[in-house]
Amino acid sequence: MFSSWAARLETADPTWDLAEGERRGARLVIPGDSEWPTQLNDLEDRAPYALWLHGEANLRFSCLRSVAIVGSRAATPYGAHLAAEFGAGLGERGWSIVSGGAYGIDGAAHRGALDGGAPTVVVLACGTDVAYPSAHHDLFAAVRAQGLLVSECPMGVRPVRPRFLIRNRLIAALSRGSLVIEAAVRSGALNTAGHAASLNRVVAAVPGPVTSEMSAGCHRLIRQGSAVCVTTPEEMIELVGVMGDDLAPELRGPVLPRDRLDPETRRVLEAMPVRAGVGPAVIATAAGVDLETVLSCLGGLAAAGYVERVAKGWRLRPDRPPRQVAGKPAGGVTEEPAGG
């Protein structure tokens, strides 16, 4: 391995690199500088010797509360939408994004973060002066104004394939956790997730349609227990945030009118017939309560619009208060619980 370095030594020109970096507006930070992110020490002998930075943000502060968003370049509209939503949602809550500079998930996440007003960190596999891909020229300009371009490479270095994989360890190490938004079974994003896991960082993945190949890598991580299933920015923050302080709100279904009924009244309501009316004695038997209870409950249920008196006795009102979450076919008369 060292022989390959020796051959390159002849072409190295650190004086030119430093002058060219300064001319381009970039700065070089090394371990010990106040802007150096000390979490890179976790990389041990794979830690970078120096980083080129170009942009207004401070690298150390930007990465203190940061999440790596990674995923496929060939993202679907679903993936690109979610990358932007997570970028913006994390940004609005004071979390910055670390990602690459590629098409698809990377670009969408940075755009979302910029919209969310957060500094965003683009870790490149080429010099910070090389706009790669070139269609991201304007995006990188916006990132320099509000965030940072970061690279191990000096000015002018163009990306070659192995550099992307080498670069991925920096994305994983700079952030508190990596979130895979879309990844095929064979994807560079899974390489970043592997780095994050080996650094004891959080690994999370967003599920998607099982019919989409672009979610297959996420599902495999989740299924194997290598990643936590995450569906909202709040859930991601719960994983990477301070224990107890950054809990995601618990998902609850809507509170339905019948939830507010007392248990006896609910039993009477649940024993009511749908179509033909029946007498209070039949309802009492079906509900397992006494006749007096039925009579008193029926009055309340009728007043609240749940039941009505018909020729043969009592029945449920066809237009009674809604019991069901959005999505139920209109006019259903079933008493089956949702999803039953």
Added chain:
Amino acid sequence: MFSSWAARLETADPTWDLAEGERRGARLVIPGDSEWPTQLNDLEDRAPYALWLHGEANLRFSCLRSVAIVGSRAATPYGAHLAAEFGAGLGERGWSIVSGGAYGIDGAAHRGALDGGAPTVVVLACGTDVAYPSAHHDLFAAVRAQGLLVSECPMGVRPVRPRFLIRNRLIAALSRGSLVIEAAVRSGALNTAGHAASLNRVVAAVPGPVTSEMSAGCHRLIRQGSAVCVTTPEEMIELVGVMGDDLAPELRGPVLPRDRLDPETRRVLEAMPVRAGVGPAVIATAAGVDLETVLSCLGGLAAAGYVERVAKGWRLRPDRPPRQVAGKPAGGVTEEPAGG
């Protein structure tokens, strides 16, 4: 609780129930009968005293290798599609389906199982002679011919709300595991999943778009570790099948032409420039190999269509063999790894 039973005792007429069941073509099975599924003993004091069956299949044999498919009545087209796919896919592999008789996931799963040629088991919350919902009249007729209608209730009993929840324990207990295909955060399907977990049965859930409320219940189960993430029938069979015998095939990305290159040739290929050609000495330095190796590798790479000779030296061929999975934008010249 016993007082409510006492009141109902007056209306019980077992002689009529048996005669009416026979007249309708149903049969009554009790513990000790050869058709009784002994896994119901796991319910202990909540085990049914007897079950009414109507159909050609044998209940005990049908449930030996069975999966409960549960989910929302208000299923999306995605959920209904998957329920049918899992029903058919499990059926084709010798696994039968246990589910309710509702619209949405239940009905789609049974239809899929019938298509897959498997006996399918509909556990009803009403008498087996009551077609509820009535639009499933034809489905239930097909189930009687190829599978079974099952109920704790004698003939003529109509469904009321609590019976669906009570019925769910039978769906969970009859099968080796429950698979939730779509469920809102508040859903009867989660009630069945809870029964399955308390009976030490497998609980699995299918992920979906995080933008769909109908997948939110599945994602919560997966996120909490209450359910395994399952994306194919094979993965479900791996969970409920015989350890070692029923392993799902491991998901792999496609084998790409460059995978077949030897390591040195791959290093040379990865060091090749995209646009402007360069000489072999520059490539040797970038790849970290000696000049002789580069010259021999370039010949092979050119013959295989990866590189070409241009005015200034060698470069990647714009139309070189595909390196990337389906979904990559055509004509991309990047050397970035997929998803990178």
